Amino acid sequence: MPESGTKSPRERYRAQVRGEIKERAWEQIATAGASALSLNAIAKQLGMSGPALYRYYAGRDELITELVRDAYQSLADAIRAAFDAGADVTGLAHEWRRWALEDPHRYLLVFGTPIPGYRAPDDVTAIASRIMAVLIDAFAAHTFESPATPFDAHLDSHRQWAADHPAPSAVLHRALTLWTRLHGILSLEVAGHFAGMGFDPALLFAAELDALLGH
Amino acid sequence: MPESGTKSPRERYRAQVRGEIKERAWEQIATAGASALSLNAIAKQLGMSGPALYRYYAGRDELITELVRDAYQSLADAIRAAFDAGADVTGLAHEWRRWALEDPHRYLLVFGTPIPGYRAPDDVTAIASRIMAVLIDAFAAHTFESPATPFDAHLDSHRQWAADHPAPSAVLHRALTLWTRLHGILSLEVAGHFAGMGFDPALLFAAELDALLGH
DNA sequence: ATCGATCGGTTACAAGTTATCACGAAGACT
DNA sequence: AGTCTTCGTGATAACTTGTAACCGATCGAT
CATH class of the missing domain: 1.10.10 (Arc Repressor Mutant, subunit A)
Structure with missing residues (x-):
């Protein structure tokens, strides 16, 4: 600032x-x-x-809305900075995890249960698109021999969430999958649902990353 | 009851x-x-x-705790019933999704941002273990030629979350991965984070399921 | 069948919360 | 200097969770 x-x-x-x-x-x-x-x-x-x-x-909602926006922007900055520093997909994923664990409540404020009253402001979706664009750029460096799934075809005509990024839909699919899989692990970890289970979440995270990046 | x-x-x-x-x-x-x-x-x-x-x-916390327990039990019953009716992994996953979308707030109460004060009662983890056991049983029917990952080795010595199920750790890994991947999609969908993105979450869900079950 | 303790419900109250209103003081600009 | 906007105040309203004291009905035991 x-x-x-x-x-x-x-x-x-x-x-x-x-x-x-x-x-x-x-x-x-x-x-x-x-x-x-x-x-x-x-x-x-x-x-x-x-x-x-x-x-x-003006009230609680406005304050929380601004906190959400700041948190989103903080994640976007962190991902963008890592990408500009030459990080690949693995690096971005670990930066994402670092950002999540650095302040679990911040992660949950952005990606967790939505606050009852408030609605996401419009510019937040713009920031989200920017984050997704970085992920897509990072994936564009890879080459995949992936069989075109029905979802890929569906994505071809539904790509406004990626700011109409020109990458092939298989790449969009990868980026989206990275997001949902990382979020699945991180949200459970941050919310404490792995607490009594015994295994190391970091290893699960790494295994999922390896699986996604072509086993 | x-x-x-x-x-x-x-x-x-x-x-x-x-x-x-x-x-x-x-x-x-x-x-x-x-x-x-x-x-x-x-x-x-x-x-x-x-x-x-x-x-x-006794207070708000006790009521919420009981609601969480009931919701957990409801999911366990739904999964168990589907399994007993002959559902395979795909069927269990769709039943899971149906249960989540049937009452989004119930899903978020169980798997979303934890309530500030309350702590999960001990018997809830027991119910969770029972759910995981059903998933593992469903996966045991499949055969995988999966290269043993470091995480598989780690799971060999950390399997109390699965009630010490005797299945090979690769199967445990699959069941755990099913959980985290489905939760990644479902929690984002239920919390409304896919709202403005345009694509159909059901197709993404199906694509992830196909990818997990051996592309 | 009567007696007594327990249980269920009530009103009253304490300590919080968000949020609005009306007022006074202080800075900023002409 | 005079005016005007802004900042902070205390008072107030309408909420919330939770405790305390009291009262009546019911249930169990004698």
């Missing part, structure tokens, strides 16, 4: 307070989860009492 | 009210999600006011 230079001091102060609010919100989410987020507690932590916070965010 | 015959009328009444409470709770969860569950509203719907509900459930 550079380039916040030419602004009125009022707006700079406002932006800074909004940032502090989000910071405290993330602290609360990291410890107690998103549904335990308390605007009152945040305000108290910042030294101001109760309704002052409503000058900065 | 047969064999609830020889009970004191007090206990029968109590059991019936507890059942009605859970019914209303499921209605609320199905419409507004688990985090919007209101004990007051449930009590009001049942004609009794507020704190009377605490005679039946």
